[in-house]
Amino acid sequence: MAAFAGPEIERLIALLAKLPGMGPRSARRAALALLKRREALLIPLAAALAETADKVRSCSICGTPDTRDPCSICSDPARDNSLICVVEEAGALWAMERSGAFRGKYHVLGGLLSALDGVGPDALRVTELVGRTRGGEASEVILALPATVDGQTTAHYIAERLAGSGVSITSLARGVPVGGELDWLDDGTIVQALRARRPT
Amino acid sequence: MAAFAGPEIERLIALLAKLPGMGPRSARRAALALLKRREALLIPLAAALAETADKVRSCSICGTPDTRDPCSICSDPARDNSLICVVEEAGALWAMERSGAFRGKYHVLGGLLSALDGVGPDALRVTELVGRTRGGEASEVILALPATVDGQTTAHYIAERLAGSGVSITSLARGVPVGGELDWLDDGTIVQALRARRPT
Incomplete structure (x- = not known):
């Protein structure tokens, strides 16, 4: 696929297609957008990915990705331990x-x-x-x-x-989501919301 | 948004959201996938983008992006000039x-x-x-x-x-696309396909 565009672009498309929600077609569109917007998108995205790969680690306490270890949340004294x-x-x-x-x-x-x-x-x-x-x-x-x-x-x-x-x-409580129309809810959610009903 | 995850991830999400077909939500999902698959996806994608930015130029003859100038198609002697x-x-x-x-x-x-x-x-x-x-x-x-x-x-x-x-x-000819059901085609296409009808 797209071999006529050179192995670099082909490889870029193959990698973009691995992102969630992307397929071969949207990966091609993304690659084109990147090629068209070299200064505004391609170079900054390459730099952001390299920086993320370089600096972001999993927090040794909670496991969330962050540049700090312990992460910003674990090291926040205002948060409830x-x-x-x-x-x-x-x-x-x-x-x-x-x-x-x-x-x-x-x-x-x-x-x-x-x-x-x-x-x-x-x-x-x-x-x-x-x-x-x-x-x-x-x-x-x-x-x-x-x-x-x-x-x-x-x-x-x-x-x-x-x-x-x-x-x-x-x-977390189970029940009707905010804005949830009963008509569109699955039976399981209605059963749980009924069982857990509360005085209004 | 996602400021608690550090400015690098925040910036990565903002850039991913600029790709066609991506929004803030899918950009977050993509960033997460990248963070989870550091060796298999994050580092190779960073490298592929950097290589593309570094090597790919527009062909001076036809304008297509390629690592060669003239591009692979323009420099292919087997193609019809x-x-x-x-x-x-x-x-x-x-x-x-x-x-x-x-x-x-x-x-x-x-x-x-x-x-x-x-x-x-x-x-x-x-x-x-x-x-x-x-x-x-x-x-x-x-x-x-x-x-x-x-x-x-x-x-x-x-x-x-x-x-x-x-x-x-x-x-290019206008007409009914392959696999096109007449029922689903817009009127304009049917008008053009009828005008350009050919003996079977």
């Missing part, structure tokens, strides 16, 4: 931070248990989480994991591993 | 090449005339095209421009500029 929010990936952490509703610390698992994908407990940062709860500062672990089979399997596994540690283990 | 296919961008050239149906040379305009976007004739490589047809080798200029108002305005402008040069000027 007694709350640890467990997330699958940094993307979930960023979503929690955008909500502005959480002022505790995080723990990034780096994935979910998955029999299908062959992801076992050793691939996740659960032992590190157990170690953090042993430190004595944490009083609550909030499991902010996806409401999927893998997410819930992982939640149960973590709850088991933390049993007896003395910290309380909670999960 | 008497045919010049005029395209808007390298993306259209790549599409023509994928079809495998054209063995002549190309001329990349670098855009289309657009009153709305303020693109005038000087922004396009039309004078270079006129110069190429004066060389004497070209006998036909094929306008492979989009079937849009800007595409057709540009086609008319080029036809005017080439008038009296002695080369014949043709355009």
Whole structure:
């Protein structure tokens, strides 16, 4: 593909096509946009990627990618050490931070248990989480994991591993999302929202 | 956005969001994928972009991006010098090449005339095209421009500029695309396909 454009562009397209949401066609469009906007996009993006590869590491405490270690959140004295929010990936952490509703610390698992994908407990940062709860500062672990089979399997596994540690283990509430029309919601969500109904 | 992840990641997300088809959300997903796949994706993509920025230039004859000047197509002795296919961008050239149906040379305009976007004739490589047809080798200029108002305005402008040069000027046929159900085609295409009907 695009061999007539030289191996460099061909290789660039092949790599762009590996990004989530990209395919061969959108990768070609992206490569063209980069070639057209050499000074404004191609060179800055090359530099940003090189800098990220060079400077960004996983935080040794929570596992989130950052240029600092411990990361900005772990080293922020204003944040509550007694709350640890467990997330699958940094993307979930960023979503929690955008909500502005959480002022505790995080723990990034780096994935979910998955029999299908062959992801076992050793691939996740659960032992590190157990170690953090042993430190004595944490009083609550909030499991902010996806409401999927893998997410819930992982939640149960973590709850088991933390049993007896003395910290309380909670999960994000399930229910009707803000702006959610009942008509468009799946049955499972309606069942959970009904079970967890609260006085208005 | 994502300021808690350090300015490098924030900047990377902002640049990724400028790629066509990407928005803030998909740029975050792409950045996460890059961070997760450091060795397999982040470092190779940084290198591919740097190499492209470093080596790829526009061909001084046809304007297509390539590491060679003249480009691989312009310097290919097996290709027919008497045919010049005029395209808007390298993306259209790549599409023509994928079809495998054209063995002549190309001329990349670098855009289309657009009153709305303020693109005038000087922004396009039309004078270079006129110069190429004066060389004497070209006998036909094929306008492979989009079937849009800007595409057709540009086609008319080029036809005017080439008038009296002695080369014949043709355009890609309009009609029902392969696999095209009449039910889903716009009226304009049906009108053109009917007008240009041919004996079966």
